[in-house]
Amino acid sequence: MNLVDATADASCVPDADQDAVYSAEDAVQVPAQLRFSNFADVEAFVRDTVDRRFWHDRYGPMADLHSVVVRPSRSESRSSAGREDGTWSIRMARPHWNPLIVAHELAHVAACWRHGVPKGHAEEFRAEYLSIVRHVVPELAGALFRAFADRCLTQRVDLTGWDAPILHVPSCHRVRGAIPLGAATT
Numbered sequence: 001m002n003l004v005d006a007t008a009d010a011s012c013v014p015d016a017d018q019d020a021v022y023s024a025e026d027a028v029q030v031p032a033q034l035r036f037s038n039f040a041d042v043e044a045f046v047r048d049t050v051d052r053r054f055w056h057d058r059y060g061p062m063a064d065l066h067s068v069v070v071r072p073s074r075s076e077s078r079s080s081a082g083r084e085d086g087t088w089s090i091r092m093a094r095p096h097w098n099p100l101i102v103a104h105e106l107a108h109v110a111a112c113w114r115h116g117v118p119k120g121h122a123e124e125f126r127a128e129y130l131s132i133v134r135h136v137v138p139e140l141a142g143a144l145f146r147a148f149a150d151r152c153l154t155q156r157v158d159l160t161g162w163d164a165p166i167l168h169v170p171s172c173h174r175v176r177g178a179i180p181l182g183a184a185t186t
Helices: 003-010 018-027 039-050 053-065 099-115 123-136 138-150
Strands: 068-073 080-084 087-093
Touching: 018 099, 018 138, 039 053, 039 068, 039 087, 039 099, 039 123, 053 099, 053 123, 068 099, 080 099, 087 099, 099 123, 099 138, 123 138
Parallel strands: 068 087
Antiparallel strands: 080 087
């Protein structure tokens, strides 16, 4: 089964964990200095995330063969991830311009690549989500992990790629919420 077929098959499967994952995200306080003020900041954050050693170590051949682009979506839309016009992409609505939600959408792509789970918020998705958050906004990872646990969402910790350097950028080095690419540790 190819990924396009898997996506079609998954559309009929109920997403039992969706509401609990969204509730957990809502419980995590994302400080104002971590929110992006313009779409260029979101694009830079995605580019920095997918160019990191962690991304390539964890997602292997898929990360080496496929890029992920970010596109804006209408403010009243939900953010989303998937294949669009033959490209892996995430669509980000303005209310979701923060690194936690960007990591959420990237985790959908990553869960498809790594686990063949093209949709949903199951344990495999959460493993990728927590791993991405740990590497790009480590200051939010503990809160997200606890919020999942508080909602009885099981955790599968997979350490693949975790030996890659974590992005450490002090808040005072953020520009309008964006992470300057030169300040990243790769």
